[in-house]
Amino acid sequence: MMSQKIASEAQIRRVLVNALSYTRSRVEYADLLYERAVRIELQQLPDRLIKKPFNAKSRIQLRLLNRGKKAEIKVGTLNLTSIKHAIDEGMKLLRASPRPQKLVSLAPIPNPGKVRYGLPAPAAFPADEIFDALIRSITGLARKIERKHAGRNIKVKPEFWFFSQREEKAIADTEGVFKTQVLPRTFLQVITRVKGKGDKMTQTRARLGNVHTYTDIVRKTKTDRYVMTPAVRKFLTEWFERTIALQDAVSLTPAQVRKLDHMILHYTTAGVFVHEALGHNFEADIVKAGGSGIIDKDGKPKGAVACEDVNIMDGPVSDDFTNGFGTELIDDEGVEVKTKLLARNGRMVGMILSRETAAYFGLKPNGGAFSEMGDPRIPRMSDTYLMPATRSNWRHSLKELIKDIKYGILLVGTTGGAVSKDGMSSSVQLGYLVENGKVTNMVKPSNFTAKTMFALRYVDGFAGPVEIRDVGFCGKGQTKFVADGGPTWTRIKNNEYIGLSVQG
Amino acid sequence: MQLEKFAKQTINLAAKLKLDDIELFLTYSRTLSAKIENRDINLELKEGIFNAGIRVIKKGKLGYVPITEPDLNVLRTGIKAALAKAGPAPFVNFAVLSDRKKRLELYDDRITRMLGSPSKIKNLARNIIERAFTVKGIENFEGGIGLNIEDRLVTTMHNRTPAFATRTAFSAFVDVNSRDFDFVAGRRMPDLEKVAKLGENLARSLPKRSTTPESEGMKGKKLPVIIHPLMLETILRNLVAEHIYASTVQEGMSRYRVGQQVAPITVTLWDDATAPYAESTFPTDDEGTNTRRTTVIENGMLKTLLYDRASAAKDGVESTGNGRHRPVLIEDEHEAPVRCTANDLFLAPGKTPLNRMIKGIKRGILLKYLLGFHTANRTTGDFTNTLYVGRIIRDGRLVALPEPGRWAVKGNALDCLKNITAVSRETINVASGVLPWVQVDLTVT
Numbered sequence: 001m002m003s004q005k006i007a008s009e010a011q012i013r014r015v016l017v018n019a020l021s022y023t024r025s026r027v028e029y030a031d032l033l034y035e036r037a038v039r040i041e042l043q044q045l046p047d048r049l050i051k052k053p054f055n056a057k058s059r060i061q062l063r064l065l066n067r068g069k070k071a072e073i074k075v076g077t078l079n080l081t082s083i084k085h086a087i088d089e090g091m092k093l094l095r096a097s098p099r100p101q102k103l104v105s106l107a108p109i110p111n112p113g114k115v116r117y118g119l120p121a122p123a124a125f126p127a128d129e130i131f132d133a134l135i136r137s138i139t140g141l142a143r144k145i146e147r148k149h150a151g152r153n154i155k156v157k158p159e160f161w162f163f164s165q166r167e168e169k170a171i172a173d174t175e176g177v178f179k180t181q182v183l184p185r186t187f188l189q190v191i192t193r194v195k196g197k198g199d200k201m202t203q204t205r206a207r208l209g210n211v212h213t214y215t216d217i218v219r220k221t222k223t224d225r226y227v228m229t230p231a232v233r234k235f236l237t238e239w240f241e242r243t244i245a246l247q248d249a250v251s252l253t254p255a256q257v258r259k260l261d262h263m264i265l266h267y268t269t270a271g272v273f274v275h276e277a278l279g280h281n282f283e284a285d286i287v288k289a290g291g292s293g294i295i296d297k298d299g300k301p302k303g304a305v306a307c308e309d310v311n312i313m314d315g316p317v318s319d320d321f322t323n324g325f326g327t328e329l330i331d332d333e334g335v336e337v338k339t340k341l342l343a344r345n346g347r348m349v350g351m352i353l354s355r356e357t358a359a360y361f362g363l364k365p366n367g368g369a370f371s372e373m374g375d376p377r378i379p380r381m382s383d384t385y386l387m388p389a390t391r392s393n394w395r396h397s398l399k400e401l402i403k404d405i406k407y408g409i410l411l412v413g414t415t416g417g418a419v420s421k422d423g424m425s426s427s428v429q430l431g432y433l434v435e436n437g438k439v440t441n442m443v444k445p446s447n448f449t450a451k452t453m454f455a456l457r458y459v460d461g462f463a464g465p466v467e468i469r470d471v472g473f474c475g476k477g478q479t480k481f482v483a484d485g486g487p488t489w490t491r492i493k494n495n496e497y498i499g500l501s502v503q504g
Numbered sequence: 505m506q507l508e509k510f511a512k513q514t515i516n517l518a519a520k521l522k523l524d525d526i527e528l529f530l531t532y533s534r535t536l537s538a539k540i541e542n543r544d545i546n547l548e549l550k551e552g553i554f555n556a557g558i559r560v561i562k563k564g565k566l567g568y569v570p571i572t573e574p575d576l577n578v579l580r581t582g583i584k585a586a587l588a589k590a591g592p593a594p595f596v597n598f599a600v601l602s603d604r605k606k607r608l609e610l611y612d613d614r615i616t617r618m619l620g621s622p623s624k625i626k627n628l629a630r631n632i633i634e635r636a637f638t639v640k641g642i643e644n645f646e647g648g649i650g651l652n653i654e655d656r657l658v659t660t661m662h663n664r665t666p667a668f669a670t671r672t673a674f675s676a677f678v679d680v681n682s683r684d685f686d687f688v689a690g691r692r693m694p695d696l697e698k699v700a701k702l703g704e705n706l707a708r709s710l711p712k713r714s715t716t717p718e719s720e721g722m723k724g725k726k727l728p729v730i731i732h733p734l735m736l737e738t739i740l741r742n743l744v745a746e747h748i749y750a751s752t753v754q755e756g757m758s759r760y761r762v763g764q765q766v767a768p769i770t771v772t773l774w775d776d777a778t779a780p781y782a783e784s785t786f787p788t789d790d791e792g793t794n795t796r797r798t799t800v801i802e803n804g805m806l807k808t809l810l811y812d813r814a815s816a817a818k819d820g821v822e823s824t825g826n827g828r829h830r831p832v833l834i835e836d837e838h839e840a841p842v843r844c845t846a847n848d849l850f851l852a853p854g855k856t857p858l859n860r861m862i863k864g865i866k867r868g869i870l871l872k873y874l875l876g877f878h879t880a881n882r883t884t885g886d887f888t889n890t891l892y893v894g895r896i897i898r899d900g901r902l903v904a905l906p907e908p909g910r911w912a913v914k915g916n917a918l919d920c921l922k923n924i925t926a927v928s929r930e931t932i933n934v935a936s937g938v939l940p941w942v943q944v945d946l947t948v949t
Contacts, residue, residue, distance in 0.1 A: 043841060045751075045841060045843060046751055046752060046755045046757060047751040047752075047754055047755055047814070047843075048594065048751075048814060048841070049591055050568060050591075050841045051567075051568070051586075051589045051590065051591055052568045052569075052570065052586070052839075053585045053588065054569060054581065054582040054585035054586060055569075056570075056571050056572070056573065056578060056582065057570075057571075057572045057836075058572055058573060059553075059572065070546070071547060071548075071549070072546070072548045072549075073548070073549045073550070074548075074549070074550040074551065074553065075551055075552060076532075076551065076552035076553045076554050077552060077554065077572075077573055077574065082551075082552055085551070085552075086552075089551055092622055093548075093549060093622050095622075095623075096547060096622035096625075096626050097546070097547050097622075097626065098544075098545050098626060098630065100544045101543055101544055127585070127589055128588070128589050131589065155756075157755070157757070193757060193883050195756070195757070201757065201883045201884050202883070202884075203882075203883040203884065254723060254724030254949050257949070276876075288541075289541045289542060289644060289646060290542060290643060290644030291644055291646070291682055293908075297644075374550075376548060414879075415879040416876060416878060416879045417875075417876050417879065418875040418876035418878075418890075418892075419875070420682050420875060420892050420909075421681075421682030421683075421908065422682070422908035422909055423875070423890060423908030423909025423910070424890065424909060425874075425876040425879075425890030425892075425912070426876065426879075427876060427879035427888075445881065445886070445888075446888060447876075447879075447888040447889055447890065447912055447914070449890040449910070449911070449912045450909050451910060452908075455909075473833045473834055479833065479834050481834075496718075497910075499909075499910065499912055499949065500949075501888040501912040501913075501914050501949035502888070503881070503886045503914065504886070
């Protein structure tokens with residue numbers, strides 16, 4: 001597959017190279033990252049529809065290294081004068097910076113000669129046609145569902161957000177590296193709010209996203225009409241129905257939660273759990289700062305993070321770099337992104353590394369450093385998932401996985417989570433009780449709490465293929481596109497290190 | 505960069521493109537920060553950061569153009585694309601700015617001077633570190649200091665003078681062992697001696713032991729909880745305010761009506777973007793309506809909703825100055841749509857001293873922060889989250905930290921407000937408001 005050029009590549013390269021030559025007599029090393037995204041965007045808010053057929057963002061990150069000290073500067077606009085001014089300001093930062101405990105150095109960029117990376121991305125979008133198809137389909141689906149439930153006086157209010165963008169970046173350094181990447185990325189989120197009997201309100205959130213063009217969501221027919229794809233219609237219809245069903249969902253008391261023998265996590269719930277509870281703890285900057293709950297400051301594991309049957313990975317499933325909302329081909333330092341095995345058989349074997357943290361720990365960089373539009377580059381997750389280490393407890397179906405469960409719960413979906421050093425929290429959109437091997441009542445939204453080091457030591461079964469279609473925006477001072485997941489279902493024996501708190 | 509010059513050029517472009525009206529929300533900023541990681545300090549700079557959130561009206565249609573490059577050619581492309589796909593405008597014209605007599609306090613020259621001197625910010629960071637490490641038991645220490653200067657301009661096509669101000673901001677925070685944090689923030693330079701002691705004071709205040717809900721006999725119980733002002737502001741802004749926005753009420757999705765008793769008579773809440781050195785302080789909101797102080801809840805009764813111009817036009821009233829670019833997820837402020845948004849929030853202090861509130865609790869929690877509160881349900885106001893930072897109260901004393909990942913708290917934000925049993929005499933400035941501690945009952949799970 002031929003990778004595309006970024007727009008105005010020669011001009012951008014000229015500015016970056018000239019700026020870098022300005023640093024040569026001043027510092028030992030410098031690099032520049034240029035990022036630009038042009039997107040079309042549609043937002044249906046509760047009270048208004050916003051169409052943004054043109055949204056352009058670009059920024060530059062400059063890094064200077066001298067005598068073991070570094071300075072990082074975000075620059076607003078790409079022109080030589082601005083960057084030269086930033087270099088002068090950066091020199092002041094370097095002079096003022098104290099000497100770090102361990103001098104800063106950067107691991108070399110592997111494969112420095114390769115220039116272009118990417119996937120096919122459109123330079124222009126048929127925004128009008130895409131917007132019309134989305135508005136027509138989503139509101140049409142909502143009215144259809146209301147008619148289906150006409151006897152219940154249900155109101156379905158979908159609030160949605162769609163964007164499709166072309167991303168471009170260029171990385172250049174004083175050692176002559178020049179690399180570019182072009183990627184498409186598309187996202188759809190539908191928040192469904194249902195008002196039912198007695199004004200009772202329920203809400204869910206459904207998301208789709210990938211490094212694909214808008215054609216995953218809206219396609220052109222043979223008659224030149226744009227329509228929502230059947231898969232997306234089915235997906236949204238399921239979430240509309242679930243939001244209506246939540247009107248009759250039951251709650252569980254803490255005593256009932258204690259009685260649960262198993263919790264069975266859908267990949268949309270397990271994914272955010274793995275991301276929050278474990279993923280962040282593998283990010284090498286957090287490890288270096290002593291903030292990881294599972295790896296000590298020297299990069300040594302504190303103990304098992306899961307049972308022997310669990311591997312933790314970061315990267316697209318089966319090394320398929322054309323899939324995954326968090327996928328990139330090179331990171332923002334120009335390092336080719338590798339699929340990272342973070343834990344094997346429940347034990348830590350790797351970290352997510354930037355060039356700086358790789359040098360700090362004496363390791364090779366693995367393409368884990370990312371920046372949000374000109375911010376400093378730091379280790380970030382991309383597509384993080386739980387992978388069964390063996391086939392021994394991997395069942396073919398959910399039915400098989402739950403047949404011996406007396407009193408358990410299936411947990412589905414999330415609206416996000418968060419992590420502290422030793423604990424995590426993730427929201428669960430809905431649940432289903434499992435009683436004597438059968439799925440019974442729908443359960444209200446809940447919160448899943450876990451003590452990081454111990455929660456996954458009690459995994460005792462899986463079902464279905466590994467999927468990373470849970471789509472998110474990870475915040476760590478900067479926002480990054482991510483995906484997460486695992487087998488369709490992951491079964492955890494209830495234990496003292498996990499907690500479930502059900503609303504209501 | 506001169507925002508006023510760019511604004512003039514843009515308005516000239518709007519005239520050439522025969523637009524009926526244009527609204528500009530422009531910012532240009534510089535930020536110097538020191539990141540503290542144990543004993544290391546990293547200096548970072550954000551230089552020349554320009555953002556423009558532009559709305560245009562032509563023939564009754566409204567288009568949006570967000571850009572980050574001060575380039576009229578890019579803007580021209582954006583305007584043309586926006587107008588080609590524009591939807592109906594909720595009003596005929598953008599606001600015409602009216603004069604404001606009172607000068608707002610939002611700039612401190614001491615911050616500007618410090619911004620030009622990286623060594624001063626480094627020395628302050630070093631001071632914080634050295635003092636913090638005088639306390640034993642620090643395993644990991646994180647923090648940061650940030651200084652910012654921002655030019656901000658709001659104008660529309662038919663104004664003679666834009667709303668323009670240069671604002672400064674200072675912030676500092678510390679985190680000890682990932683178990684508690686403290687901070688100062690505002691638009692005025694704080695007492696730097698107090699800033700230097702942030703980490704030390706926090707480290708000294710940390711109880712030595714942690715505990716679980718099971719060992720405290722609290723699991724599954726509804727217990728008195730004292731909510732810290734920072735958490736209270738988050739609850740009010742993320743969940744309660746949603747039900748006070750006129751747009752939510754107009755959609756029939758609010759649980760509130762004007763005139764309804766939504767809190768005890770001890771509760772008075774106001775929204776303000778004119779308070780000295782507060783986060784939202786600026787002469788206008790983001791669509792040119794003069795900012796003001798709006799009493800939202802008085803003695804527990806909902807007095808008014810918060811309006812932007814679109815929702816005000818629907819109800820045939822004036823905007824309350826709450827039209828703001830409110831970003832979510834990956835959005836920056838300038839690219840987010842303008843919608844009803846709370847400015848800084850102020851809750852009137854009560855009469856009970858905080859230590860008396862604590863002393864009156866046999867078993868309960870002082871709740872400073874819940875993990876992942878952004879996942880709470882803004883439609884219903886329900887939340888259930890892991891307790892991240894707090895103290896366990898036993899027999900009127902703060903006795904322990906919550907064991908990480910073992911405590912969760914659930915409740916409903918609107919019920920919390922309605923059932924406040926005490927409001928503290930003390931308040932703190934959380935940057936986007938000044939609030940007291942309040943006591944409610946919540947379930948520990």
